[in-house]
Amino acid sequence: MSITKVFAPAKVNLTLHVTGQRRDGYHLLDSLVVFADVGDRITVMPAEANRLEVIGPRAAGVPTDGTNLVARAADLFGVPVHIVLSKHLPAAAGIGGGSSDAAATILALSDLIGDTRLPEGVSELGADVRVCLMRQAARMRGIGEDVAPCPGLPPLFAILANPGVDVPTPEVFKALEDKQNPPMPKRIPQGMKAGAFIDWLATQRNDLEAPAIARSPVIRDVLDALADLPGARLARMSGSGATCFALFETEDAARAGASALAQAKPEWWVEAAKLS
Numbered sequence: 499m500s501i502t503k504v505f506a507p508a509k510v511n512l513t514l515h516v517t518g519q520r521r522d523g524y525h526l527l528d529s530l531v532v533f534a535d536v537g538d539r540i541t542v543m544p545a546e547a548n549r550l551e552v553i554g555p556r557a558a559g560v561p562t563d564g565t566n567l568v569a570r571a572a573d574l575f576g577v578p579v580h581i582v583l584s585k586h587l588p589a590a591a592g593i594g595g596g597s598s599d600a601a602a603t604i605l606a607l608s609d610l611i612g613d614t615r616l617p618e619g620v621s622e623l624g625a626d627v628r629v630c631l632m633r634q635a636a637r638m639r640g641i642g643e644d645v646a647p648c649p650g651l652p653p654l655f656a657i658l659a660n661p662g663v664d665v666p667t668p669e670v671f672k673a674l675e676d677k678q679n680p681p682m683p684k685r686i687p688q689g690m691k692a693g694a695f696i697d698w699l700a701t702q703r704n705d706l707e708a709p710a711i712a713r714s715p716v717i718r719d720v721l722d723a724l725a726d727l728p729g730a731r732l733a734r735m736s737g738s739g740a741t742c743f744a745l746f747e748t749e750d751a752a753r754a755g756a757s758a759l760a761q762a763k764p765e766w767w768v769e770a771a772k773l774s
């Protein structure tokens with residue numbers, strides 16, 4: 499066994515339609531999910547006993563004990579490992595930090611032990627873990643367990659912005675008044691250029707945006723600031739927030755916008771990213 503390094507990309511919900519609620523309280527979703535080229539990094543090494551180190555610019559406040567999703571994912575394999583988690587994504591931010599870290603840990607351990615079969619208990623780690631294991635554009639339905647690749651989308655240039663407020667996912671779902679909303683159309687358009695695809699995305703929704711803004715009004719400020727940037731074609735919240743994204747037709751426009759926003763709002767987390 500040797501050292502394995504895996505990137506854990508930010509997950510972005512380009513759309514998030516809440517279409518119903520199950521008896522156990524979990525919500526039914528229809529979401530178009532893509533992944534960014536910004537994310538956390540996981541290094542896994544064989545060890546005598548389990549050990550987890552959390553380092554990096556966004557490590558503060560992230561659990562370092564057995565509750566970290568990385569530790570919980572590693573436990574599913576029953577093999578002692580030393581894991582270094584380098585946090586670059588804000589936590590409790592709607593971009594799947596913990597879920598993507600858990601998925602990356604599963605991929606790293608599968609590689610280390612040379613067995614690509616998924617262990618029991620993956621779904622219990624979180625609703626977003628399945629889609630994060632795919633690491634490519636996907637349509638996610640059910641409560642998150644029904645994931646299908648969604649090929650043929652154009653690469654999108656984006657800014658991700660988070661104002662620094664933690665938004666606990668259960669609170670946002672609970673505050674959603676109307677749980678029965680229309681799904682996305684049966685077919686998601688394929689083969690479109692970025693501009694036309696962004697126009698189509700604008701006809702879709704994130705149903706958690708309103709309840710998240712009601713709880714944390716600063717999210718409205720983030721959306722407004724993103725929408726005002728030159729060349730921004732669409733601003734929307736990801737997941738249950740508070741991270742929002744703006745989409746641009748060119749990489750230059752996204753990079754220029756990210757620099758301007760980071761300067762105007764130094765207390766926010768702001769990153770230019772390519773989504774695919």
Ligand SMILES: C[C@](O)(CO)[C@H](O)COP(=O)(O)OP(=O)(O)OC[C@H]1O[C@@H](n2ccc(N)nc2=O)[C@H](O)[C@@H]1O
Nearest residue numbers: 523524525597624625626627641642667668671737738
């Ligand atoms: C909002 C999304 O980020 C969209 O991608 C996900 O659905 C949430 O994924 P996650 O953070 O991995 O969620 P989990 O850790 O499994 O669930 C956190 C809480 O969110 C609520 N939850 C989550 C997923 C879902 N389909 N319905 C829900 O109602 C439940 O109250 C649950 O206790």
Ligand SMILES: Nc1ncnc2c1ncn2[C@@H]1O[C@H](COP(=O)(O)OP(=O)(O)OP(=O)(O)O)[C@@H](O)[C@H]1O
Nearest residue numbers: 566567589590591592593594595596597599626737
């Ligand atoms: N590896 C991890 N990184 C960040 N937070 C973690 C991790 N493991 C456990 N946590 C805990 O999980 C909580 C939720 O963090 P996470 O970054 O997964 O956000 P999220 O908004 O639920 O993501 P999602 O987009 O899937 O809804 C944090 O407040 C933190 O206490």
